[in-house]
Amino acid sequence: MHSKNSLVRSLMRGVVVAAALAGFSLAGAAQTAPEPIRLAVIEATSGNFANAGESVLRNLRFAVERVNARGGVKMAQGMRPLLLTAYDSKGQADEALVMFRAAKDDKAHFILQGNSSAVAAALIDATNKWNERNAQQRMLFLNYSAVDPTLTNERCSFWHFRFDAHADMRMHALTEALREDKAVKKIYLLNQDYSFGQAVARAAREQVAAKRPDIELVGEELHPVGRVRDFSPYVGKIVASGADAVITGNWGTDLSLLVKAAADGGFKGKFYTFYGNALSAPAAIGDAGVGKVLAVAEWHYNAGDAGAEAIYNAFRARYPAPRDDYLNARFITMIDMLAAAIERAGSPDAVAVARALEGMRFAAEPHEVVMRAEDHQLLSPLYVFRMAKQGGAVKYDVEGSGYGFVTERRIEARAVTLPSSCKMVRP
Known part of the structure; x- marks a missing residue:
């Protein structure tokens, strides 16, 4: 008992x-x-x-x-x-x-x-x-x-x-896409204030400087994790800085609240994100994000792989409510x-x-x-993909939002494989 x-x-x-x-x-x-x-x-x-x-x-x-x-x-x-x-x-x-x-x-x-x-x-x-x-x-x-x-x-x-x-690998993929985005001249870094967010900010500084030395870093800030309910003050700083793009590793409500505040606050630039493809972010930013929100992951719904698409359809049959998306x-x-x-x-x-x-x-x-x-x-290979309205190449939307993603670039595993400093102790 x-x-x-x-x-x-x-x-x-x-x-x-x-x-x-x-x-x-x-x-x-x-x-x-x-x-x-x-x-x-x-x-x-x-x-x-x-x-x-x-x-x-x-x-x-x-x-x-x-x-x-x-x-x-x-x-x-x-x-x-x-x-x-x-x-x-x-x-x-x-x-x-x-x-x-x-x-x-x-x-x-x-x-x-x-x-x-x-x-x-x-x-x-x-x-x-x-x-x-x-x-x-x-x-x-x-x-x-x-x-x-x-x-x-x-x-x-x-x-x-x-x-x-890991964050450096994901940032490497994102900055490969940024390398070709000549419209971006100024960036702002906004991330969560803990080990991961700090790693994202460091990787962004280093990799943007190496790949696009012409881009100006016009602002950088870390915010408390999970405690900010109103991101409008941060968005005000971003807009005032003249940034063309924000790079963020934010996730969960810290991301969805940020992108919603950006849409409400008149930010017209792009978001280069780790997780902008789910957890209410596409619905929160809406039309303002079409062509302007990019994310990175091992796969996305409209990547075109038949086997993975079949698994996705089985997942949606298991969890049909739009709020229960994301695979x-x-x-x-x-x-x-x-x-x-x-x-x-x-x-x-x-x-x-x-x-x-x-x-x-x-x-x-x-x-x-x-x-x-x-x-x-x-x-693993990684995809960088950008937000678009459902229709045409966007067969599947995200969370019933009417917005999905299309491939910007696929980066092979060898291109994002980075050396390790691990000195493993084995039993």
């Missing part, structure tokens, strides 16, 4: 079983269900960034359900399902560590997180310490969107794998690669799965990817 404290802890953390044995059925009441492989996602599902956390959960549920629908993970003793359980971090590193301990108590094999590089850094440290002391219950940390470059450089860990291009291809890639690594390892053992993932070349949709062994950084 659970203790009172244990029960309270479970209620407080709001555990949500996101995908439990999907695709499996019992042949009879007496049959024992196969032991699941336990995935614990630690994300904010309440607070200022709940919209981003809920989007993550939809993507992960869908990816896990795809694996379970084909029978689960093939093991010597038979097929085993993936079981995804969600833990609410409220977007705070301290709370994420509490949830890490809860996931550990629930016998999780794998920790999943991505929305916040600061949280990811805390979870990497926690995973390192736990695995050093508990060889019989080691866990891997799978990162789908925490893109501070240090996480696979000086803070790299054998127990951490990143399935998203990120990297979640599918991450879960499929994890399943393949567990099968190759023959068990969910953390060391064996890590070694199976290292150097893995995987034929994902929409393109082949490689998990670099030296630093556990995924290498």
Whole structure:
């Protein structure tokens, strides 16, 4: 029987079983269900960034359900399902560590997180310490969107794998598009004031100076994460600076509120963004963003890959409400690669799965990817795409907004592959 404290802890953390044995059925009441492989996602599902956390959960549920629908993970003793359980971090590193301990108590094999590089850094440290002391219950940390470059450089860990291009790689792709945009003469940098936002600002300064030394940096500012409700003062500074473009790594409500304020405040320039393609941003900026908002990712809906498009249509059938859009291809890639690594390892053992993932070349949709062994950084092509009205080349819009994106440039993996300073300690 659970203790009172244990029960309270479970209620407080709001555990949500996101995908439990999907695709499996019992042949009879007496049959024992196969032991699941336990995935614990630690994300904010309440607070200022709940919209981003809920989007993550939809993507992960869908990816896990795809694996379970084909029978689960093939093991010597038979097929085993993936079981995804969600833990609410409220977007705070301290709370994420509490949830890490809860996931550990629930016998999780794998920790999943991505929305916040600061949280990811805390979870990497926690995973390192736990695995050093508990060889019989080691866990891997799978990162789908925490893109501070240090996480696979000086803070790299054998127990951490990143399935998203890091900030320097994404900025490299964005500035390749900016290199050709001769209309931009002045830029303004506005980013969130924590490790990721600081990394974006640094990468923008360095790469714009290298590729477009004629562009003038007319302003740079960092703002508190998740605490600004009115971005009009920032937009006023941007307009007054005469900037032709803003470069921002903002995400979640910090992005949607910014672009809405820019539209209301009369900013006529472009936004070069990391995440301007989702989480209400296209609807917020509206017609003012057509041809002027650019984003970067591993794929977008109108990129033209038939296999990825079929997956997208299946996702929309699973989540038909416009507010429940957005599919990120990297979640599918991450879960499929994890399943393949567990099968190759023959068990969910953390060391064996890590070694199976290292150097893995995987034929994902929409393109082949490689998990670099030296630093556990995924290498993948990237797309830079710009906002447009639905119709013509824009077959699919975003979140029912009537706006979608068209490809500006596709950058091959080799062109955004950067050297790593990782000096990994291996068990």
